[in-house]
Amino acid sequence: MKKIVSVSLGSSKRDHSVNTCLLGIDFEISRRGTDGNFDRALELLRELDGNVDAIGLGGIDLYLYAGKTRYAVSDGLKLMEAVKKTPVVDGSGLKNTLERETVYYLSKNTQLLPPGCKVLMVSAADRFGMAGALTELGCDMTFGDLIFSAGIPYPIKSVEELEEIARKTLPEMTRLPFHMLYPTGEKQDTQDEKKVEKYGHYYHGAEVIAGDYHLVRRYMPGNLKGQVVITNTTTRDDVKFLKEKGVGWLVTTTPELEGRSFGTNVMEAALVVLLGKNWEDITPGDYLELMRRLDMKPRVQRL
Amino acid sequence: MATHGEITESLRAFEQAYADDSRLKVMNRDWDRKVLILADDLESAHTMILKDGELSFSEGKTADPDLTVISNSDILADMFFGDITPTEPYMNGSLRIIGPEDDILRLDFISLLIWGE
Numbered sequence: 558m559k560k561i562v563s564v565s566l567g568s569s570k571r572d573h574s575v576n577t578c579l580l581g582i583d584f585e586i587s588r589r590g591t592d593g594n595f596d597r598a599l600e601l602l603r604e605l606d607g608n609v610d611a612i613g614l615g616g617i618d619l620y621l622y623a624g625k626t627r628y629a630v631s632d633g634l635k636l637m638e639a640v641k642k643t644p645v646v647d648g649s650g651l652k653n654t655l656e657r658e659t660v661y662y663l664s665k666n667t668q669l670l671p672p673g674c675k676v677l678m679v680s681a682a683d684r685f686g687m688a689g690a691l692t693e694l695g696c697d698m699t700f701g702d703l704i705f706s707a708g709i710p711y712p713i714k715s716v717e718e719l720e721e722i723a724r725k726t727l728p729e730m731t732r733l734p735f736h737m738l739y740p741t742g743e744k745q746d747t748q749d750e751k752k753v754e755k756y757g758h759y760y761h762g763a764e765v766i767a768g769d770y771h772l773v774r775r776y777m778p779g780n781l782k783g784q785v786v787i788t789n790t791t792t793r794d795d796v797k798f799l800k801e802k803g804v805g806w807l808v809t810t811t812p813e814l815e816g817r818s819f820g821t822n823v824m825e826a827a828l829v830v831l832l833g834k835n836w837e838d839i840t841p842g843d844y845l846e847l848m849r850r851l852d853m854k855p856r857v858q859r860l
Numbered sequence: 861m862a863t864h865g866e867i868t869e870s871l872r873a874f875e876q877a878y879a880d881d882s883r884l885k886v887m888n889r890d891w892d893r894k895v896l897i898l899a900d901d902l903e904s905a906h907t908m909i910l911k912d913g914e915l916s917f918s919e920g921k922t923a924d925p926d927l928t929v930i931s932n933s934d935i936l937a938d939m940f941f942g943d944i945t946p947t948e949p950y951m952n953g954s955l956r957i958i959g960p961e962d963d964i965l966r967l968d969f970i971s972l973l974i975w976g977e
Contacts, residue, residue, distance in 0.1 A: 703887070707969045708962050711887040725976025726969060729947040737965055 559830050560608075563588040563823045564601050564636075565615030566741040567771070571792060579851060580831060586823060588615065593742020595632065599639050607642040611830050613822030615790075616745075616771075617735050619647040622685040623723030624716075632735040644829050644836055648821030651828060653686030654841045655821060655848065659787065659810045659855040660690035667857060669785045669806060670765065673697055677763035679705050679772040681713075682723050687767060687787075692716050699763065704756050705776055706738055712759065745771045752776050760784070766804075770795065777802050787855075790820040800860040807858045824853075862937035864904040864919075870940035871897070871906055871917045877942070877974045878915040884973060889913035893963065896925035899933040927959035927967060942975030 559582060565571075567590045574587035591597040605612055619633040627649075637645055663670045670676075672695040681688035681700045692698055692715075700713040703722065713719045730738060740749075757778030760766055766773055767787040774795065783805030791799075791809055799807055811824045828847050829836055862870075878884055888910055895908040907922040908915065929936070935955055938944045946968055949955035957964045 703969070706965075708966055709887045709969060710890055711883075722973070726972045729945045729968070729972055729976070732947050732951060733965075733968075737961060 558583045558585055559610040559827075560584075561586045561611050561613065561823060561826045561830065562605050562609050563613035563615045563820060563826070564598055564605070565590045565617075565820075566593055566595065566598055566735070567616035568592055568742060568745045570746060573792075579827060582831065584827060584830075586819065586827065588819070588823065590616070591742075593736060593744070595636075598636055602636060602639040602645075605643065606640045609643055611826035612640055612643050612645040613820065613826040614645060614647040615820050615822050616741055617647065617739070618649060618683050620649050621682045621723070621727050621731055623682070623727050624685065624720040626724065628727040628731045630731045630735060631733075644826070646822060646825040646829055646836055648823075648825045649683075650836065650839060651825035651844055652684055652821045654844045655824070655853075656684055656687035656810050657690040658845070658848065659808065660687060660694065662855055663787070663808060663857070664694050669808065669857070670694060670696065674764045675699070675762065676765040676767055677701060677759050679766070679768035679776065681719055681768070682727060683769060685716075688716055688719065691767070696765070699759060701756075701759060701768075704759065705752065705772055708752070710756065739769075740771050740775050744775065747775075748777070749775050753778050774798065779803065781805075796858070796860065804860055807856075807860055809856045809858075811856075812853055813856050861901055862899075862933035864899075864902065864933075866937045867897070867899060867904055867906060867933060867940070868919060870937040871908065873942070874940040874974065875915055875917055878970075881974065884915075884970065885913035887913075887973075888915075888970065891966065893926040894922045894924065895967065896922055896928045897936060898928065898930045899936055900930055901932045904933060904936075925959075927957060927963050929955070929957050929967075931955040939971070945975070946971055 569590035569592050572588055572590055577584050614636055617633045618630050620627040674696055676691050676696040677699045679701045682702055700719045703709040703711045753776055760778055765785045770788040770790050773788055779802050781803030785806040786804050787808040789810050811819050891910055893910045897906040905921045906917055906919055908917045935949050939946055
């Protein structure tokens with residue numbers, strides 16, 4: 558039995574554990590949230606180091622991207638460096654490949670992403686692969702990085718402008734405490750009502766809403782009109798929440814295991830164990846090949 | 861130690877760089893704020909005003925600031941001239957910003973959009 562633990566700065570209310578079998582190998586996968594407590598996350602990582610087969614880091618990114626340039630998030634690196642023996646991943650290695658493939662899959666196999674459709678990506682600096690693929694397909698993009706992360710009501714309309722702004726801001730922003738940039742702990746269970754009211758129209762004006770689930774959730778207004786949500790991690794409660802808000806379709810980029818989709822960090826940790834290679838040596842091609850063998854497809858759900 | 865005059869000059873450079881970037885005016889048209897800038901190693905106070913997307917500053921204090929920026933005169937001058945970013949002094953405590961976290965982050969973004977590489 559291979560053991561994978563995802564340590565998250567997110568809410569412990571989302572903790573869970575499942576057993577599953579991937580390519581004939583049994584896995585026990587669990588998630589442990591630390592409610593935004595950074596020191597508790599460090600402590601837990603040290604406890605797990607050497608005692609599990611792989612660790613996923615959730616609720617935080619190790620890297621943010623401006624095009625092909627990546628910037629290490631200081632708080633993420635601190636967590637990663639606490640682990641000395643066990644492979645530790647944040648999902649960023651898999652995210653680019655998996656999320657690009659999800660976009661291509663939806664375009665080829667569904668009517669959910671017609672050319673020219675209006676897409677709001679709540680944040681793209683954490684998923685340039687998805688941003689690039691949606692742009693390639695000719696979607697009318699709105700990148701909400703400044704709107705939702707900085708409270709600046711400026712919709713970024715092209716990957717080029719996104720890259721230019723990211724190059725100016727990310728080298729410094731990644732040095733700030735992560736909670737200033739991303740909802741951690743109990744903020745993941747609540748909505749920012751002021752921003753929902755102020756920026757909800759960006760959701761209403763979009764046909765597709767894409768990006769990190771916690772950001773999507775935190776600023777989502779009610780009375781949506783059947784929009785498509787493309788995101789990563791959802792629980793049964795999240796699905797209920799989205800349905801109540803008026804979302805019509807939910808696409809999760811990672812497959813469902815026992816009623817919920819896991820974060821990319823968990824899936825990447827599992828794939829690293831299956832590949833048996835050092836994380837640094839794994840290529841996008843390795844992930845693609847393994848995803849094909851596992852028949853990993855996005856989950857498309859009518860709500 | 862920088863002088864009050866040097867801080868004034870640095871704010872003038874900041875004001876000019878802001879005025880040269882029409883995108884910043886669009887970004888901040890909803891953000892009316894008064895920012896008090898105080899040096900903690902000499903008698904020096906300035907007030908930066910953001911209103912309807914325009915940025916201006918004046919020498920002296922304002923009674924009801926939304927944000928207060930406090931640091932030594934060298935850091936203030938270097939920061940508004942764009943020679944250093946606010947992040948490092950903010951993180952090591954030599955730059956204090958008093959106000960709501962959202963406003964602090966937004967001020968940081970504006971500074972990076974003006975002076976970022």
